[in-house]
Amino acid sequence: MIHPYIVFITEEHLKKLTSYYKYSKFEDGESGCEIFPFYSSIKEDLQRYSIYGLHRISDKILKALCFIYNRKRNRQNNFDEEYCSYLYYWLGNKIYPLVKDEAMFSSIINMIYSELYSNITEDFIICKPLNIKINQDIFNKNKVLFDYSKDYEKIELDTVYGNATCDKVYKEYITNYIYIYKEAYSDCNETKENKFDCDTFSKLFNNDQHTKLISFRCTESKNPRVALKVQEPTSQVPERTLQLRPSVARDSYMVSRSEVLTGSHNNLRSPVTNILNEVESHSIDNTTEGGSSKTIMGSVAPVLGVSSISLLLYKVIENIIDIHTFIIYMCFPFFK
Structure with a gap:
């Protein structure tokens, strides 16, 4: 019996993850919102934080907000609410590394969402922030956990045979996912050291998923290859692996x-x-x-x-x- 062939998993496979696709919508953004009040108000407010370098990413932030605004306006009856979570983590991932201060981060996030709420004439609310008052360490952990909760099904498909090979980037990516998840699970269910936001963790994962979520593996390799293995040779043919x-x-x-x-x-x-x-x-x-x-x-x-x-x-x-x-x-x- 021939063992299923092994696909070499690379960094390119990360682009097929759900979180990558959703975040790419904000990375690409949309134009055409310059005429709306929220656009000019947020742009002016971001200029005041030039000391942190926010003015250099203000256009990217505004285009991302334009995307979510158009998405909500055009699809009010079937709007994917998960985009609000992605918006929050996308914004935080752009802003927190620049300001590095919890109070300043909270102030900027609060400003953005307040402007979105007060300067939209249509009768709808785009999104509400998940957590305004949050330190950078907890925010980063929450983002990894959130992304993992959306990506693990695709990772399971990539590594389904258990003997998959992958490059260094992919290996480190899923290893980090599993490490943070295991630490959070231990903190929230065993040690109770409050190193994680357990309320968020419990909303993202069920305990009955634990065994699966720590089981994904791939063997790091520098060269792509297909490995075929003779698992049940006859008595006259020694077992061998062909690479x-x-x-x-x-x-x-x-x-x-x-x-x-x-x-x-x-x-x-x-x-x-x-x-x-x-x-x-x-x-x-x-x-x-x-x-x-x-x-x-x-x-x-x-x-x-x-x-x-x-x-x-x-x-x-x-x-x-x-x-x-x-x-x-x-x-x-x-x-x-």
């Missing part, structure tokens, strides 16, 4: 002496046939992840030569034995 790497055109393969003498090399045909079937069925996926069906075939081809080489060696040995037998018969007639 097919796009960066390698030719690999050297070792044929054991026992295989040559016993003729067990003939059984290599079955695993190789299965490998070719796997390559054919997954050639499109391998190309997407940085591989190449042509390269894979180039790597598999030497395996096909093993049987031929083994057969040749077997014939040579057989001929040598015949020669030795002839010499013995010639030199020692009494053996006849």
